Amino acid sequence: MQMSTAVFDEYIIAPDPEREGLTRVVQAMDASGEPRELRVVEERPLTIYLNRREIVTAMTIGDYPEYLALGFLSNQGMLSATDTVTRVDYDEEVATVVVRTAEETDHEDKLARKTRTSGCAVGTVFGDMMAGLEGLTLPATPLREEWIYALSEKINRTPSLYLAAGAIHGTVLCEGDRPLVYMEDVGRHNAVDKIAGWMRSEGVSGEDKILYTTGRLTSEMVIKTALMGIPILISRSGFTAWGVEIAQEVGLTLIGRAKGKRYECLSGAERLQR
Amino acid sequence: MQMSTAVFDEYIIAPDPEREGLTRVVQAMDASGEPRELRVVEERPLTIYLNRREIVTAMTIGDYPEYLALGFLSNQGMLSATDTVTRVDYDEEVATVVVRTAEETDHEDKLARKTRTSGCAVGTVFGDMMAGLEGLTLPATPLREEWIYALSEKINRTPSLYLAAGAIHGTVLCEGDRPLVYMEDVGRHNAVDKIAGWMRSEGVSGEDKILYTTGRLTSEMVIKTALMGIPILISRSGFTAWGVEIAQEVGLTLIGRAKGKRYECLSGAERLQR
Numbered sequence: 288m289q290m291s292t293a294v295f296d297e298y299i300i301a302p303d304p305e306r307e308g309l310t311r312v313v314q315a316m317d318a319s320g321e322p323r324e325l326r327v328v329e330e331r332p333l334t335i336y337l338n339r340r341e342i343v344t345a346m347t348i349g350d351y352p353e354y355l356a357l358g359f360l361s362n363q364g365m366l367s368a369t370d371t372v373t374r375v376d377y378d379e380e381v382a383t384v385v386v387r388t389a390e391e392t393d394h395e396d397k398l399a400r401k402t403r404t405s406g407c408a409v410g411t412v413f414g415d416m417m418a419g420l421e422g423l424t425l426p427a428t429p430l431r432e433e434w435i436y437a438l439s440e441k442i443n444r445t446p447s448l449y450l451a452a453g454a455i456h457g458t459v460l461c462e463g464d465r466p467l468v469y470m471e472d473v474g475r476h477n478a479v480d481k482i483a484g485w486m487r488s489e490g491v492s493g494e495d496k497i498l499y500t501t502g503r504l505t506s507e508m509v510i511k512t513a514l515m516g517i518p519i520l521i522s523r524s525g526f527t528a529w530g531v532e533i534a535q536e537v538g539l540t541l542i543g544r545a546k547g548k549r550y551e552c553l554s555g556a557e558r559l560q561r
Numbered sequence: 562m563q564m565s566t567a568v569f570d571e572y573i574i575a576p577d578p579e580r581e582g583l584t585r586v587v588q589a590m591d592a593s594g595e596p597r598e599l600r601v602v603e604e605r606p607l608t609i610y611l612n613r614r615e616i617v618t619a620m621t622i623g624d625y626p627e628y629l630a631l632g633f634l635s636n637q638g639m640l641s642a643t644d645t646v647t648r649v650d651y652d653e654e655v656a657t658v659v660v661r662t663a664e665e666t667d668h669e670d671k672l673a674r675k676t677r678t679s680g681c682a683v684g685t686v687f688g689d690m691m692a693g694l695e696g697l698t699l700p701a702t703p704l705r706e707e708w709i710y711a712l713s714e715k716i717n718r719t720p721s722l723y724l725a726a727g728a729i730h731g732t733v734l735c736e737g738d739r740p741l742v743y744m745e746d747v748g749r750h751n752a753v754d755k756i757a758g759w760m761r762s763e764g765v766s767g768e769d770k771i772l773y774t775t776g777r778l779t780s781e782m783v784i785k786t787a788l789m790g791i792p793i794l795i796s797r798s799g800f801t802a803w804g805v806e807i808a809q810e811v812g813l814t815l816i817g818r819a820k821g822k823r824y825e826c827l828s829g830a831e832r833l834q835r
Contacts, residue, residue: 311802315817315825318706320835325825330780330801346780432592454777454799473779473801503728505747506604506620525728527604527747528585543589551589551599561594 297441300468300485304451309348326452330473336385337365347477348448348455351470352377354484355477356384362483362511364419372487420510425518425538426494430558435521437464438499439545443523447471449501458482459499460491460517466499475502476511483515493517504530504543504553513537519558521545526553571715574742574759578725583622600726604747610659611639621751622722622729625744626651628758629751630658636757636785638693646761694784699792699812700768704832709795711738712773713819717797721745723775732756734791735771749776750785757789767791778804778817778827787811793832795819800827 304310308329315325334344335356342365347355353375360366371389378384438461448455448471456475460468460482470481479500486493493516500508504526510533512520520534521542531553534541540555552559578584582603589599608618609630616639621629627649634640645663652658712735722729722745730749734742734756744755753774760767767790774782778800784807786794794808795816805827808815814829826833 313802313805313827315827316830316833317825318823323825325827327800327802327805330803452799454779454801473777503747505728525726526601527728528587528601529604531587531601549592551591551597553587553589553599556590559590 297465298445298467298469300470301445302447302449302457302469302471303350304446304448306350309350309448310452328448328452328455328473332382334383335359336383338385338387338391345477346473348472351481351484352384354470354481354488355472356386356484357487358480358482358484359477360386361487362480362514364514417510419514420533420537423513423537425513425516428495428518428558429560430497430519430540430542431464432559432561434461434464434497435542435545435550436548438466438497438521439523439547441466442469442499445469456500456502458501460486461497461499462495463497467496475500476507478502479508479511479515483511486515497521500524503527504534504541506530506533509533509537509539509541513539518555521550571739572719572741572743574744575719576721576723576731576743576745577624578720578722580624583624583722584726602722602726602729602747606656608657609633610657612659612661612665619751620747622746625755625758626658628744628755628762629746630660630758631761632754632756632758633751634660635761636754636788638788691784693788694807694811697787697811699787699790702769702792702832703834704771704793704814704816705738706833706835708735708738708771709816709819709824710822712740712771712795713797713821715740716743716773719743730774730776732775733773734760734765735773736769737771740773741770749774750781752776753782753785753789757785760789771795774798777801778808778815780804780807783807783811783813783815787813792829795824 310326310328312324313327315323317323329348330346331349332344333347333352335342337360373389374387376385442459449457455471455473456478457471458478459466468482468485470478472478496517497519498512498517499521503524504522506529509530519540523545526543534554540558541553543551543553584600584602586598587601589597591597603622604620605623606618607621607626609616611634647663648661650659716733723731729745729747730752731745732752733740742756742759744752746752770791771793772786772791773795777798778796780803783804793814797819800817808828814832815827817825817827
């Protein structure tokens with residue numbers, strides 16, 4: 288990299304593409320018929336438990352499993368803001384994370400009731416996420432246009448697994464034009480869940496923050512951002528109609544296709560200062 | 562389009578980007594501050610039932626719901642090759658598809674047993690998919706290098722929702738250098754499941770086929786392709802370490818980063834004729 292390291296000093300957590308276990312070298316053959324070595328990202332199962340109950344198995348690169356578990360459970364409405372988390376235990380050997388709360392949450396009962404009729408929580412979990420949006424009001428945090436450009440440039444130039452190996456999504460928690468926490472994962476939802484887990488662990492509020500993602504702005508990304516209390520979501524990728532509709536309904540500022548000095552504002556233009 | 566329509570005559574099913582209900586126009590504001598209209602893809606929930614049991618709610622653009630349901634259940638191992646499907650009923654108003662079998666499958670019992678201990682089928686379903694790979698042998702179908710180039714070019718030039726609106730993945734079932742069935746969806750797994758559903762409905766075998774996807778080659782994409790009996794998987798995107806590993810284990814030819822006259826062969830080079 289030709290740039291000063293000053294930019295990267297802004298991060299509280301930056302990607303660590305050199306970290307062992309996140310990538311692997313595989314043998315490939317290219318169109319010239321020559322053998323070559325390629326660096327690729329890992330992908331491994333991680334099973335998340337809430338107290339005694341197995342909730343889900345996520346496919347992940349494997350870093351920050353505790354944040355992933357905490358953020359996933361929070362974003363799915365299985366762990367509320369008032370639940371006291373007493374311990375988070377990660378067992379690398381059996382690839383599990385167990386999140387323990389002071390009192391068993393009523394989610395266990397709720398889930399048991401639902402699975403009796405539905406067989407799988409996936410569908411109903413989505414309903415729980417939507418329910419969490421009712422009555423939600425996002426703050427009038429301003430967004431300066433130059434922050435969009437500055438964040439895009441800084442994030443794109445930050446050494447990352449994406450630059451080193453590709454096939455991975457990134458999500459960055461930002462404040463003004465400063466990127467704070469940059470998480471990556473094979474699924475874009477894992478990357479945003481890790482951010483949510485970090486925020487919960489550190490007691491960080493979303494009200495003055497901006498979330499940047501490399502992935503598409505689907506309904507689920509918009510819902511998660513709103514549930515995290517973050518009023519602004521920026522992506523360099525595209526968006527779906529329902530993502531836009533939900534952003535408009537909850538009053539979230541949605542910026543898509545942010546590249547160079549271009550972007551599309553799809554919702555919440557009142558926060559944008561041009 | 563300046564090209565002859567001859568290429569598109571090769572398709573049995575091609576994308577229909579003009580079809581009503583798949584896209585919507587949203588109002589946006591770009592960096593110049595000017596309002597503009599953008600065409601974006603729809604994304605809506607579809608709940609899949611197997612007989613009386615609710616299995617999952619998928620987020621989909623909404624076309625070919627019957628193929629999506631059939632393919633999803635087949636690829637998840639919930640519907641075996643020997644199960645007789647008597648009816649597939651799609652109800653647009655309540656956004657459900659019900660797949661009915663001649664005899665209740667043992668999957669219902671299996672699922673009930675599992676949910677008692679696990680709370681959600683997501684994790685265990687993945688285990689079922691892996692179990693389906695045991696003893697699988699993929700045929701020695703050849704892959705000519707020029708087919709990779711021809712398919713990439715034809716598929717990239719085919720009018721699609723991707724070209725019209727972006728933010729969508731495509732999967733194409735091919736034979737030799739001919740693209741046969743091109744499905745698109747907001748999730749790349751839905752696109753491949755729709756192909757699987759079409760194959761099952763039409764009684765089409767995967768043994769002499771090639772699957773092309775615009776999305777990344779993750780473990781789940783590789784597993785689904787192998788379960789469909791297709792020996793060759795090509796993508797213009799990257800790949801994960803586990804995707805490569807599973808391809809090598811099951812003897813599937815895996816081609817990544819196929820663009821122009823370039824590609825990387827990551828597994829199964831013995832099928833490649835250069």
